[in-house]
Amino acid sequence: MLEELKAFKKLGVRHILLQILNFATVIASGLMIWKGLGVLTNSESPIVVVLSGSMEPAFYRGDILFLTNPSNQRYKTGDITVYKIPGAEIPIVHRVLETHDVSPKKQASTRSKSLVPHQRLLTKGDNNYVDDIELYQGLDWLERKHIVGKVRGFLPYVGYVTIAMNDFPQLKYALLGTLGLLALIQRE
């Protein structure tokens, strides 16, 4: 251990600074990829982890979903959406049960010719008995602005790491700590 410390001292300030710079690059490129994906898919969060069992047996806790949200495409019944109601903390992954393509109000259409279709949606979890009206916090229908994206791809289990880190914060700190230490100590 002492020798390790000596070796660490020998590295000098320059090396430590370089390591910090490397570490920052890794974090920055991660962030860039995430935000870049967000721009490409038009979704604020293009990759989500399933947190509840309401879509079982298709999606279990810890599965990873890949989303897109093409702005000019309408949502269809059977699409699985991720939506976030204002006031609710957690985004919900449920399937679209009803779509109603209402025409936009006159004022809105003259002010901005948006290509985003106006739709009213009703959703339901495959594993739930009833639709989601109770989850809409007083709204009668889900609208386009509430929707984060449509599920396009599926990868099982991998997201469980984040759930484990949320449930056991010590794990998160331990992981971050060791990663940081390794990044600083590692030579070359």
Add this chain to the structure above:
Amino acid sequence: MHSILSRINNASAFLSSCMMALLLAISLSSFILTESPTGQVAISSIKVVSSHARRYSSKKQDLAFVHFNLTADLTPLFHWNTKQLFLYLEAEYENSKGVKNEVVIWDRIVRRKEDANIKFAGKNSYMFRDISTTFKNSASANYTLKYNIMPYVGLLTYGEAGKTTEEIAFPATQSRL
């Protein structure tokens, strides 16, 4: 450097890239293996009843009761990357205000190939109501049996297994069933 740490690092990196390649190959194989299924949808009767649907609104509104027969052979959709099918019957129509509607009135999750030969006769399991509270002057509706293949890994795909041969009109509203 041949420390234990770098060996572990190399081995796990190699394993995970092999794993990713394998998963990618499996998810791509779905496109080759999928064949299109066949099925029929027949509507036996429709009734529209004015009633209170307490769950949505305390006001009186029209509820449609649709009886139908489904037959479909969905076994070709099952291959090694099919986790389950989500099968649903959708009504598609335009109401008197020009709003285009798609409403799922029945669904079923199919998890095994043995259960994929669908024969069903019954009525809608979800409440079928219009956004304007009435089906009066609505255009006739198309009923389509659709499916969603949910894979073990990869992309979700959608398709159509059957459709009514002609559009079916909504009957006049009855005061009681």
